[in-house]
Amino acid sequence: MTEPPTTPPQTLNGLKQRLKAIEAGEAGIRLGKRSRHTLALLIEAPQQAAVSTISELAVQLGVNASTLSRLAQRLGYGGFGQLQAVFRREVTEGQSFYSDQASRLLEASGDTGELARLSRLVRQESANMAGLLKRIDPAAFEQSVTLLATARRVRVHGMRQFHSLALFMAYGLGMLRPDVAPLDAGRQGVADALAQLAPGDVLVVASCFPYTPSVLATAEVAARHGIDVIALTDSESSPLARVARHSFPVPNHSLFYSNSMCAFMLLAQGLLSEVASVLGEAGLAALKHRETMIAELGASL
Known part of the structure; x- marks a missing residue:
């Protein structure tokens, strides 16, 4: 079930779904191309997003710190700290990590032969x-x-x-x-x-x-x-x-x-x-x- 646009996602998976909805024009939120790209980069590197300061992230992503603050607010968070908390929970809890890994293992089944995967x-x-x-x-x-x-x-x-x-x-x-x-x-x-x-x-x-x-x-x-x-x-x-x-x-x-x-x-x-x-x-x-x-x-x- 998709979270209402007024409710900011509280999980990394929810954040991924929100980005997809924004790109499809179905989220009730509009983000510019640069902001969408920045959000995608954060999602792709949750560890970096979780442990870096907003200034460090801004340098790593090639944006201003104010860009990250505005992005968080556009997504419905009270500030960047609340957005970063999503990544920190993922990094310290990672509840879907093992199943995600197993899914990638199953997806990579194109190799043939008894010892192909090994x-x-x-x-x-x-x-x-x-x-x-x-x-x-x-x-x-x-x-x-x-x-x-x-x-x-x-x-x-x-x-x-x-x-x-x-x-x-x-x-x-x-x-x-x-x-x-x-x-x-x-x-x-x-x-x-x-x-x-x-x-x-x-x-x-x-x-x-x-x-x-x-x-x-x-x-x-x-x-x-x-x-x-x-x-x-x-x-x-x-x-x-x-x-x-x-x-x-x-x-x-x-x-x-x-x-x-x-x-x-x-x-x-x-x-x-x-x-x-x-x-x-x-x-x-x-x-x-x-x-x-x-x-x-x-x-x-």
Whole structure:
């Protein structure tokens, strides 16, 4: 059911439908060609629209900030902040993200052959990993490795499928040095787990669109209390990138029905491998100590 013209859309899908109705002359609202184009650009990049200031968006879109304010008002919002709230809800909730991804997967069924879709996924993931290497800031990578190797405590946090990435990183780094764990390893809750950290400790967070609100809040609180945040996310405009000391934008374009994890796992392995190199003999000694424990426990493992 189409929303009445006097009621501004409260969802991204509703905003898309409103733009279609405007272009068809069926919305009771008239927008000029430039305003329609600007609205289309906002809809195509909800993450950018959600996290940028009105001034930043104006520069990115090549318009004046007043143009964005007038656009919001023409659509029935009280101001640009109300229009931006639509994109922010989409970014933090993303209720249709997984079904939208699955729909694209089904639509891309033109390939024939038993392994056609797998072959296409392989090509996409290869492009993601190549893109990752191009987007990494070498200085940020080196400094992050130093923090992971030398900080007194390191915690890793991710939810949903990124929980597996957090477990992997905590396990791998814990093989090389002490006092590393998933943030909520003791299941005592994130607040208590954060309270155990102090300025100079490190929190690695991982999330991408649709961002998990609790992960965003955790990163914000940690940064506010002097904890060094390292973010594995999807773009420079990610909400996590805004609060992290170092952030890494990871390409994850894929036909997979959820977020692609291949490039994220590659980045995690790359960071851990570099930490092992930096720790040198100390890391090797930690691994040998671990092997001794495994051998002594033997069949009881």
